[in-house]
Amino acid sequence: MIYAVFKATITNPDALASYRERAGAALARHGGKVETATPAPTALDGTPDIPDVAALLSFPDAAAARAWIDDPDLAELHGLRRSAGSSEILLLG
Numbered sequence: 001m002i003y004a005v006f007k008a009t010i011t012n013p014d015a016l017a018s019y020r021e022r023a024g025a026a027l028a029r030h031g032g033k034v035e036t037a038t039p040a041p042t043a044l045d046g047t048p049d050i051p052d053v054a055a056l057l058s059f060p061d062a063a064a065a066r067a068w069i070d071d072p073d074l075a076e077l078h079g080l081r082r083s084a085g086s087s088e089i090l091l092l093g
Helices: 013-028 062-070 072-083
Strands: 002-010 033-039 053-059 085-092
Touching: 002 013, 002 062, 013 033, 013 072, 053 062, 062 072, 062 085
Parallel strands: none
Antiparallel strands: 002 053, 002 085, 033 053
16 A cells, blocks of 8 residues: 645635546546545644645555556546646655
């Protein structure tokens, strides 16, 4: 099991809502899932840039995570997420 952290600052809530409707199925295609998600996360230490939304994603392995982000059938969906505002996805491992 490997994890990824999703962070986003939202400028287009409608795009994010549309993305969320399809994101779970897209993750599942590659064995991934959202472990937890939260609006307005809180800094535990330091002074990080606080995103509007954060989520912890899990995948069976790094290859599955990369297959999800590189899946040409999901390019439109990833574009929709990117149109919701600035976002980052960090693979942990």
